Amino acid sequence: AQTVTQSQPEMSVQEAETVTLSCTYDTSESNYYLFWYKQPPSRQMILVIRQEAYKQQNATENRFSVNFQKAAKSFSLKISDSQLGDTAMYFCAFGRKKLTFGTGTRLTIIP
Amino acid sequence: DTAVSQTPKYLVTQMGNDKSIKCEQNLGHDTMYWYKQDSKKFLKIMFSYNNKELIINETVPNRFSPKSPDKAHLNLHINSLELGDSAVYFCASSHAREVETQYFGPGTRLLVL
Numbered sequence: 001a002q003t004v005t006q007s008q009p010e011m012s013v014q015e016a017e018t019v020t021l022s023c024t025y026d027t028s029e030s031n032y033y034l035f036w037y038k039q040p041p042s043r044q045m046i047l048v049i050r051q052e053a054y055k056q057q058n059a060t061e062n063r064f065s066v067n068f069q070k071a072a073k074s075f076s077l078k079i080s081d082s083q084l085g086d087t088a089m090y091f092c093a094f095g096r097k098k099l100t101f102g103t104g105t106r107l108t109i110i111p
Numbered sequence: 112d113t114a115v116s117q118t119p120k121y122l123v124t125q126m127g128n129d130k131s132i133k134c135e136q137n138l139g140h141d142t143m144y145w146y147k148q149d150s151k152k153f154l155k156i157m158f159s160y161n162n163k164e165l166i167i168n169e170t171v172p173n174r175f176s177p178k179s180p181d182k183a184h185l186n187l188h189i190n191s192l193e194l195g196d197s198a199v200y201f202c203a204s205s206h207a208r209e210v211e212t213q214y215f216g217p218g219t220r221l222l223v224l
Contacts, residue, residue, distance in 0.1 A: 096211050
């Protein structure tokens with residue numbers, strides 16, 4: 001069975017600080033994709049960043065970057081220079097056609 | 112220029128009723144999905160259609176019936192609604208050539224009384 005574990009149910013950091021959200025997963029597949037989605041209070045699911053499992057280079061999108069360790073099946077998200085608008089639930093997901101989601105981390109950015 | 116849209120955004124109904132949720136995408140994608148997010152925020156896939164053909168059908172009661180009239184639309188009909196059906200239902204779409212990234216609609220909050 002494919003599983004995704006987000007071990008931090010809640011986190012909070014001061015504005016402008018850096019925060020890392022952890023994610024581990026379990027799969028027997030070798031070809032898959034990994035995603036971080038953000039769900040603000042508006043409920044919309046917004047793609048933050050994605051990573052192809054066959055690529056060794058870690059993906060980066062502006063202030064967001066990942067640390068992908070395929071052997072350890074770890075896919076953490078780093079948010080640099082955090083902003084108030086980053087306050088949201090963050091979901092880690094992996095798969096191909098069928099995405100398996102983690103239980104989410106509620107991140108609060110404190111002014 | 113909404114990419115993935117759902118109607119309605121909110122749905123309050125009585126137990127035993129039948130209701131439908133509609134989804135449309137204007138991204139030119141060939142695959143569409145329905146996910147259910149429960150009260151603990153856990154997201155789980157329900158169905159997926161590729162070019163109007165059902166390709167994923169998770170363990171979902173047969174009271175739930177998806178219908179895809181064309182590639183741009185995927186509707187979800189629910190018969191005999193139960194209290195446990197209360198959740199947020201998300202539609203998503205993807206294109207196989209674009210890293211299979213799924214783009215989500217705004218969600219439909221269903222409350223069964």
